[in-house]
């Protein structure tokens with residue numbers, strides 16, 4: 001299963017991910033960064049497996065992130 005990885009500490013809070021894919025991302029009211037919904041935290045990195053059906057849309061989000069902190073594995 002593919003995994004989405006977010007290097008959250010480098011998020012600049014532009015909200016593009018949350019606008020493009022609200023099922024997976026929402027903006028935190030606490031720190032203004034994007035939260036990868038349901039993800040597990042490993043140190044500063046957040047990781048969640050996704051269905052293959054979400055892959056294409058998530059790749060588009062990863063490409064759109066201006067600081068390139070969303071990766072697919």
Ligand code: SF4
Nearest residue numbers: 011012014015017065
């Ligand atoms: S697109 Fe990237 S920088 Fe913008 S809110 Fe999402 S994770 Fe943060």
